[in-house]
Amino acid sequence: MTRPYLPLNALRAFEASARHLSFTRAADELNVTQAAISHQVKLLERRLDVVLFKRLPRGLMITSEGEALLPVLRDAFDRMANMLERLEGGKLREILNVGAVGTFAVGWLLPRLARFQAEHPLIEVRLSTHNNRVDQATEGLDYTIRFGDGAWHGLEATRLFPAPLSALCAPFIANRLRTPADLMHQTLLRSYRENEWTQWFTAAGVARPPARTHAIVFDSSLAMMEAATQGAGVALAPPRMFARQLDEGLVVQPFDLYASLGSYWLTRLKSRPPTPAMQAFHDWLLVEVHMAYGDTVQG
Template identity: 40%
Template sequence: MSLPPLAALRAFEAAARHQSFKKAAAEIAVTPTAISHQIRLLEETLGVRLFDRKPRQVVLTQAGQELYPVLRDGFASFANAVDAIRRRKTSRGLTVSVLPSFAAKWLLPRLPDFQKRHPDIHLRLHTSAAAVDLASGAVDAAIRYGRGPFPGLVAQTMFRETFAPLCSPMLGIQSFADLGNATLLHLDWLHPDDVTPTWERWAAANGVKGLKTSGGISFSDDTHAIQAAIAGQGVVLASPAMARDELNAGLLILPFGRHLDGHHYHFLHTGRGDNRTEVAAFGDWILAEVTKSRTAS
């Protein structure tokens, strides 16, 4: 195709749209003199005047009026095509909503493996205990703890959570009698139900009678409760899976090994959206990590 220089066409389109060389120059980030030069080059190439130049304004000639809408629509098509390509490129992003404690204690230590396997996926973690609306598209998937069901969502069960007494070895707790003399650390659950782990339920499930479960210290975040247990401030009824590193390092112990079942963790998504491939890749990876952790334990 035999076309004038693109820079000259761009300068003309901007000047015609603004009816000003100065405003066109500001938009393109050049000087008004450069705009004038490009338009003069275009006029020389076409052999016609495109603007009538007046003291305080420029006015399109008949030839300019014929050329302007064609270029306007053409540049709009260029912009739409470029935006579409950019959107497809950024669709490799993936936003996953995760419970803060699950992110800190279970997911984050494993993420380097996901990044190694999927370096082209830009993963964003949205840490919140609040429910998220996956249908809105602001978040692509979520890892949530609970009973379900989850209407309208694809739910992949990860694993059942369990809870057990955890404490620092410095407390010297070896028997239920020792537990009765210790400070109990409690977790405040947002939506307690009949499976919520409490010291009352744990004692009843394990035949521990006379355990005083009132008093002690309560925490809204189980990572803080675990840190308090490491510091020897008491015994916490928490997830051994979330305290794996601390147990392996000997900072915490399971004095009784008596567990209490909780709900399951689930990987949730809508099954729709532009980045279904990324959601599937993350879901496959995290379920493989669950299987790996079961084998290791």
């Protein structure tokens, strides 16, 4: 079967004109004359036997037929541009889309990511962050790194390492603390998980904090730790993820007590077979975890 001829110049002229709603601005973008753009659009309209624009005294108005065609062309042109970009330099570069909970991305992954890039220069990592609530399928992510118990429907999860929580605060606040019970009189900073401080106090042998205890709730541990460094209160966070702040003395850990609420996990959709880029990232990440913590990885 003969494939229909695609008038690419006319399609590009239409797409640019629809974006700008102007033949003149489309001509400037494509470095041709306004007459050439108008001619190409008319050719496309004759070819399709539809009207794509209503010509107005001060511009264009796209028709319903044009609105139906535009997103298809945008997607096609974007996909072609992405593929040409990946082929640039004579070698095919792979794209790897990774979503990581922000605490892990900033506190653990970013300091190590240059090693992955050095080992796999043809894999382009596109990293996005989330607050542990993410729809992997909808967002088109190859992998997500999240915190929890590893039980997510439709996902294959590989345990990376546990991240127990402990009290972290500015040094001047720590100087006022003698026992864990002293935290009852401090502003407690926490995430949206309500039972975190309760579990920490239980581990410390302290009765549940009274309801009158001041608290500030954050949807991001990064924002919570920034508040802690500024003296807004005592944060409950994983020290492993904030080693830099601890090393620099921005925060201190006043008590060697922890609450274990889960681990970090590398997850992928069970319906998505690993690509070579995904497998390379999976293997590299497990090696990095082993180098950092030893035999803590479990399937």
